[in-house]
Amino acid sequence: MPRENQKRGRRAEKKAQKEEAKRDYDETLEAPSAKRMKPTTDADTDADVIETSDAYNENADYIPFDTEDQQEDAGREDSGDVFFGLLDTEEAEYFSRASEMLEANQFADAEEKNLFIESVYQEANGKELKIACSQGCSRLMEKLISMSDTRQIRRIFSKFIGHFLHLVQHRFASHCCETLFIHAAPAVMAKTPNPQNKRSTEDEDNDDEDTEPELSLADMFMTVIEELKNNWGYLLTERFASHTIRVLLLVLAGEPVDVVSNDSVVASRKKERLGLPGAGSQEEKSSTKKRSVPDSFAPALKKIMNDMVAGLDNIYLRALASHPVGNPVLQVLLFLELSHFGKSSAKDPNSILRRLVPDESFEEGTETATFIRGLLYDPVGSRLVETMVRHMPGKVFKNLYKNNISERIGSLSRNTTAGYVVLRTLERLGKDDLQDAMERIIPEVPGLIERTRLIVPRVLIERCVIRNVDTKPFAKALEEAYEKDPATRLRQMLRLDETAEESPEDQAMEDADNEERGARKRSGKNSVASAEKLHGSLLAQAMLTVPGPLGDLVYSSLLAQPSDSVLRLAKEPTSSRVLQQALTLPTSTQQFRRQFTTRFQGHMVELSLHSSGSHVVDSLWSATKDIFFVKERLAQELAQNEMTLRDSFLGRAVWRNWSMDLHNRRRGEWKARAKGIEQQPEGDDTGVRPKSKIELAAERFAAKQAEAAAAAAAAQ
Structure with missing residues (x-):
């Protein structure tokens, strides 16, 4: 009897499984469906049949099932899956x-650079959307926009129109949109240029990409608003779109768009800075001053703000205060409501501020007081409280301070999160309230110094100087918090004794073939130590600005330092700023400078060749204007090492700032300049440099020649 033809191995098993899956699928199609089907039209039915026949392939490795959630997402205007x-x-x-090449910036001149940028634009024509969505090339689009003129920005803007809803939600293209909005903002008031030479129809057919966009930048912004108008509530908390939405809101309001500052509400600290030469200049300009915007922007902005929060109830709106993505957008909305539309808008029951804090009294036990106190210690929500404190009306701020912050300001200053709200509060307090706040913070000073929470004492000192508040009690508290020895006190204040030595565990970890992790821990320690040194230096500089006991704490500590410690201070990037301020501030007395400047004799050349020490040497020029004999000794030391200084870039800068060429050639003029005496003719108070004898002789000769020429012309 012949054997049955059978296949052995995995191929046979795989084929059997496919046939079984096909039979199960056929049975499923014949069985009645328990799932509610979406109603379709006749036109949709034919399309569904075609899609079904193509999608359900018997050889497919994966067959997707449409869920109700997917059907709802498909019904949304844009699913974000545009490719x-x-x-x-x-x-x-x-x-x-x-x-x-753009990052290297090695162009001969600006014309060559502009030609290269234009050639890149020509090559990118028709591929702008691909480049913006590309992981590797989206940075190029940002660089191009940063270096483009108004005409090129309008060209790029026109290419993006119609696709902004997808682009602002894209991981890479959203940054391109943000950069585009920032650099297009300064030119929104410019008029649309008229087309110059009209080309023939044949040229237009062959080169459509060079056609000048008809819309102005203002109209393009309005087009963006039209594209996004039905999606504001969703984009409010979208991961990538929220950055771009914040920029768009500020541009429409004409407010500065700050993407450079670390405290910026526009961009996160993780945002990549391109650092292109000249590319950040536009961002810096736009981040420091307000701009004028078209009249159509104000009503559009107000409508956007209403649409964003109109569909949200008060509970969800308050939930946004602690939302990592929604909180920055809420900050911008609250800032624009209170600053751009006036603080009187806060009286509207439907305003954002009144919806967040409906009870303006902030009395104990109210829902508003509970909400604010919960945000004070929240790392995300406290930023919204900072915005409120900065911009809310004065009457509302006084109620907030009186019922929620005044009695607890000492304990709040100890907290690493609530302390920033304390800073914003100190900036708005009057003289009497500031005096009371200082008395409440003084008991917490030892703990703040021990934990290196120095920013609250520094801001308190600065505000006391502005409000003319007596700082003697605060100076006594600082003196008790630090060491009694003046020399040790300054080293403790500036964190000069901090070492970056590794613990045995870290050393063992690094020896165990884990160098990357060890390097990461070392860099973290170094960054913390640098931050502590910076805050200590800023506190010492703030103390120097106050005459009396507070400034004397630093001045006496500087005089108690030996020469080697002074050199170490001059070479530290953070502590050298303390020396510069101590030498140049109005609170620096002649007696202090007479004793302190002599410490630098014999070390002028060494400091002149150092990146931080050279700035201290420059400060010595103005510090010795009334003690000429010290300045002369220091200048002689520089003159004896002329060649050494000229061989160094830093040394040449010191040589120029000390006018050493004048010192070697015209000692009399140098002495007058060193003493701050400007040589002027009698009766001349203009401050213009007097003319030399050669210049005066040249003028007399020119006058004689002019007289001779005039006489010859008259004789003819």
Whole structure:
């Protein structure tokens, strides 16, 4: 009897499984469906049949099932799954090289650079959306926008129109949109240029990409608003879109767009800074001053703000205060409501401030007081309280301070999160309230010094100087918090004794073939130590600005330092600023400078060649204007080492700032300049440099020549 033809091995098993899966699927199609089906039209039915026949392939490795959630997402206006295509290998390599060249910035002149940028634009024509969504080339788009003129920005803007809803939600393209908004903002008031030379129809057909956009930048911004108008509530908490939305709101309001500051509400600290030469200048300009905007922007901005929060109830709106993504947008909305539309808008029951804090009395036990106290210790929510304290009306702020902060300001200053709210509060307090706040913070000074929480004492000193509050009690508290020995006190204040030595565990970890982790721990320790030194230096500089006991704490500590410690202070980047302030501030007395400046004799050349010490040497020039004999000794030391200083970039800067060429050639003029005496002709108070004898002789000769020429012309 012949044997049955059978296949052995995994192939046979795989084929049997496929046939079984096919039979199960056919039975499923014939069985009645228990799932509610979406109603469709006749036109949709044909399309569904075609899609079903293509999707359910018997050889497919994965067959998706449509869930109700997926059907709801499909019903949304844009699911964010738009795909513009990928760059091929040659295009990606070209744009990568172009990005490296722009970052290197090794162009002969500005014209060559502009020609290169224009050539990149021509190569990128038609591929702008691909580049913006590319992980490797989106940075190139940001660099191009940063270096573009108004015409090129309008061209890029026109390419993005119609796709902003997807682009602002894209991981890489959202940064391009943010950069585009920032650099387009200064030119929104510019008029649309008229098309100059109209080309023929054949040229337009062959080169459509060079056609000038018809819309102005203001109209383009309005188009962006139109594209996003039905999605504000969703974009409010979208991970990537929220950054771009914050920039758009500030641009529409004409407010500064600060993306450089570490305290910026626009961009997070993790945002990559391109650092291009000249690319950040526009950002810095736009971040320091307000701009004028078209009249159409104000009503559009108000409508956007209303649409964002109109569909949210008060509970969800308060939940945004502690939302990591929604909180920065809420800060911008609250800032614009109180500053751009006036603080009187806070009286509106539907305003954001009144919805967040409906009870303006902030009395104990109210819902508003509970909400604010919960945010004070929240790392995210405390930033919203800072915005409130800065911009809320004076009457509301007084109620907030009286019922929630005044009695607890000492304990709040100890907390690493609530302490920042204390800083903003100190900035708004009057003289009497500031005096009371200082008395409440003084008992906490030893703990703040021990934990290196120096920012609260520093800001308190600065505000006391502005409000003319007596700082003697605070000076006594600082003196008791630090060591009694003046020399030790300054080292403790500036953290000069901090060492970055590794613990045995860290050393064993590094020896156990884990160098990367050990390096990461060392860098973290160094950053913490640097931050502590910086805050100590800023506190000492603030103390120096106050005449009396508070400033004397630092001045006496500087005089108690030996020469080697003074040199160490001058070479530390943070502590050298303390020396510069001590030498140049109005609170620095002649007696102090006479004793302190002599410590630098014999070390002028060494400090002049140091990056931090050279700034101290420059400060010695103004510090010795009334003690000429010390300045002369220091200048002689520089003159004896002229060649050494000229061989160094830092040394040449010191040589120029001390006018050493004048010292070697015209000692009399140098002495007058060193003493701060400007040589002027009698009766001349203009401060203009007097003319030399050669210049006066040249003028007399020119006058004689002019007279001779006039006489010859008259004789003819």
